[in-house]
Amino acid sequence: MSYNKTVKVKIGALYIGGGEKIAVQSMCTAKTSDIDKTCSQISELEKAGCDIVRVSVLDEADAAAIKQIKSKIKLPLVADIHFSASLAVSAIENGCDKIRINPGNIGGADNVKKVADCIKAHKISVRVGVNTGSIEKEFLEKYGKNEISLVESALKSVALLENFGVNDIVISVKASDVPLTVKAYRLLSRKTCYPLHIGVTEAGTEQMAVVKSSAALGALLLDGIGDTLRVSITGDPVKEVTAAKNILRAVGKDNDYVNVISCPTCGRCQWQSMALAEKVGEYVSGCAKPLKIAVMGCVVNGPGEAKDCDLGIAGTHDYCVIFKNGEIIKRVSVENAEKEFFKELDGLIR
Ligand code: SF4
Incomplete structure (x- = not known):
């Protein structure tokens, strides 16, 4: 089976997709508005080999903190926002390099346009992240919870952003189930050329999370699918980075070790x-x-x-x-x- 080659998308000073090195991501567990704690966590992640770091934006204090955090770190910073277009706009205006949203839950076309206009004005990129918990109702009703509804839901969100002129898009379609994750990314990879962020969601505590992620991401990476990856572990995010790097090494995508x-x-x-x-x-x-x-x-x-x-x-x-x-x-x-x-x-x- 052959899968589509992806195009390049810029995240801060880094490119992903189009044959670039596969980037390792992780996510801070500190509250983003606790700037010192967040920056010290980012520094630990960077030392461990993380290429891109994500923070969650729950309120205006988190969105405002992005400005100071950006001035203290070198890694590209992704802001993760749910349900609020105004927080997404604020995170972008405060200097994040990419946002992660699910356009399906950001509050209708007007709000998506508001965020899309801001993404374009600031020349940043966006990840459309759909997982099994956020599949749109129409696709759930039509297909049930499976790889088709995951992919169709993600592609509908992508089309919404494209309609408003956004093209620097990264997509993820995660499930906590390994076979479903692999099927969804394989299907998606035949339908899009946007870079893919791969991962198993809610993978569990360390040992099982590493096994599930190795199984799913290993299969995908060996197929040539995946431009950036996150290993989700309930625990210290530094362990996510170590596990991600080891997966890349095990499948021969990183030989400098x-x-x-x-x-x-x-x-x-x-x-x-x-x-x-x-x-x-x-x-x-x-x-x-x-x-x-x-x-x-x-x-x-x-x-x-x-x-x-x-x-x-x-x-x-x-x-x-x-x-x-x-x-x-x-x-x-x-x-x-x-x-x-x-x-x-x-x-x-x-
Ligand atoms: S290398 Fe020798 S000690 Fe090691 S597993 Fe093989 S036979 Fe046993």
Whole structure:
């Protein structure tokens, strides 16, 4: 099945779509009008690798805070607004780089026009975000709650904005159900060229949210669908960014990192390979070099299974071998293994 290529849309200084790097998004949990807390959360998200940050705008104080927040941060800022055209206008006038609305709940065509005119005047972009909880009634009645009603509802909102001359649009059609999310984006991707913001909504607490998001976003990204993504986790948003980056890496959409390969170990393992794998993983976590490093449980299978690694180690009960590209370069005692391995690792990553 082939899916449409997307066009580029600008969000602050960043472009998404049209083959640009897939951008990682997250959302602040602080009240937006608490400017210090919001900015410190944004700074944590940026350090973790977030590319775009979203804040919710519930009242005029939140909309007004956007001006100060923008002056203190570098990341593109998205304002998330429901039900109020005047808050959307205020958020835009205060300098947000993109707004997220559902035109279906912003209060009729006049209000949509008011927001659309403001979007155009300030040359910003907009995400039309429809999820299973906000499908328009006419489509729910016609199709039930499924991928067709999600997509039709989103496309109707898009058409409304297009009628008022807005073209810098990003679309999302999220569900909390993984198969429905995948079906909806696949359908949408055949019907539009706007960039797609992908994610599973209300995905749950950390472990299940990561599993659901990996399943849905992994399938979509491997299809070539998705220009920006958010992993929704009930918890610290920094974890969302880490999970999103790991999903991109797992599906080969981000290769600028150190990939640590380690075996699960079995009865053949007679040294502390698990502990070393953990230490190596932490040590290289911030390094942006495309390297493959292996920590394997035994010399019987380790070097062979990790032949394609830039550097690897495998052990027995009394010695370890360090290898590069499948060739053993050193044999060291188990006691010295960690020190010797980190020496070689430093040579590669520094
Ligand atoms: S590399 Fe060795 S220790 Fe690790 S799983 Fe394979 S056989 Fe077991």
